[in-house]
Amino acid sequence: MIELLTPAQLDEMRPAGRFVASVLAALSEKAAVGVDLLDLDALAHDMIRDAGAESCYIDYHPSFGAMPFGKVLCTSVNDAVLHGLPHRYKLRDGDLVSLDFAASLNGWVCDSAVSVVVGTPREEDVRLIDNAQEALDAAIAVARPGNRVGDISAAIGAVGRSHGLKINTQFGGHGVGRTMHGDPHIANDGRAGRGLPLKPGLVIAIEPWFLHTTDEIRMDEDGWTIRSADGSRGAHVEHTIAITEGDPIIMTARD
Template sequence: MIELKTRTEIEAMRPAGAFVAEVLTALQDYAAVGVNLLELDEFAHERIRRRGATSCYIDYHPSFGAMPFGHVLCTSVNDGVLHGLPHDYTLRDGDLLSVDFAVSVDGWVADSAISFVVGTPREDDLRLIRATEEALAAAIDTATVGNRIGDISAAIGAVAREHGYRVNTQFGGHGVGREMHGDPHIANDGRPGRGLPLREGLVIAIEPWFMAGTDEIYTDDDGWTLRSKDGSRGAHSEHTIAITGDGPLVLTSRA
């Protein structure tokens, strides 16, 4: 079911968005060569406890997960492209790390993701990350009253093709509110002018993710981490936005 938020409800979602943005910024500063993924997860968990927030991930157990997730971050490294389960892995120079973080503050959810290189970057990785960020910006620009879900999807797909990447449409954006995942689903490619009309009060997470060499994925033996089928690296960018009469409002902005 599609839920539209009032202006008052959108304002009530701002603290969750600001907290998610704050933690992701701190995580990017904290992540370094020699830091373990489990340390990153505890770093975020401690901030959740201090804020009195609630993780959306710990007890999360959708049909595609082997068991409840059990952590507060998704940490996807290199060819791990989505839903990376934190584990005993120490970050190395040149690792491409994607971090996805979603919490509830005062009953309202915000969801966001960033990708960055730990240590010495490779130009191919930076290009891949920039492509997801450009796709996210293009998609947000189309998230205006009177457009349609297909316009958002088409904007993402166009940027991917411009950079020479193929698009996997199995996982994408979604509605956000009292729960982390709701309607509508927002594929990362599509046809403009199709799908649900965008109305004032719709709050959604838009999340382009691309892989350098393929559009095919498989599930790691951990039952959660999605990896590129050819071993190529992936990147992921995501914001929670509200569609308003004044244009898209980025609730998880890190600017």
């Protein structure tokens, strides 16, 4: 079911967005050579507890998951791009890591992701992150009344293809509100002018993710972590936004 929120409800959701943004900012600063992925998860867990929030991940068990997720943060490193299950691994110089985090505060959910390079960056990794951010910015720019979900998907796909990237459409954006995942699904490529009309009060998470040289993916042995099929690295960025009568509101803005 798709729910359109009132302006008052959007105001109620803002603290959840600010909280998610603050956690990702702290995690991005903490991520460094020698830091363990489990330490990042523990930091997010502490911040959830201190804020009186609730994790959207720890008991999450969709049909594609092998078991309840069991952690509060997704940490996807190098050739992993989505749903990375935190495990005992110390970050190394040059690692590309995606940090994906969603939480509920006061009954409202926001969801966001950022990709960072730890230590000495590789030029191609920085470029891939920039490509994903460019796609996210382009998608947010068309998230206005009168447009459709297909316009968001088409904007993401156009940016990806302009940089010579192939686009996977199996996992993408989604509705957000009282729960983490809802309708509509927002693929990372599509046809403009198609799909659900965008109306004020619609809240969605837009999440472009790109791989260097493939659009094929495989599931890791942990039953959660999604990796590129050819070992190439991936970047993933995401914001929760609200459609309004004018400019969209970026609920999870980190600046």
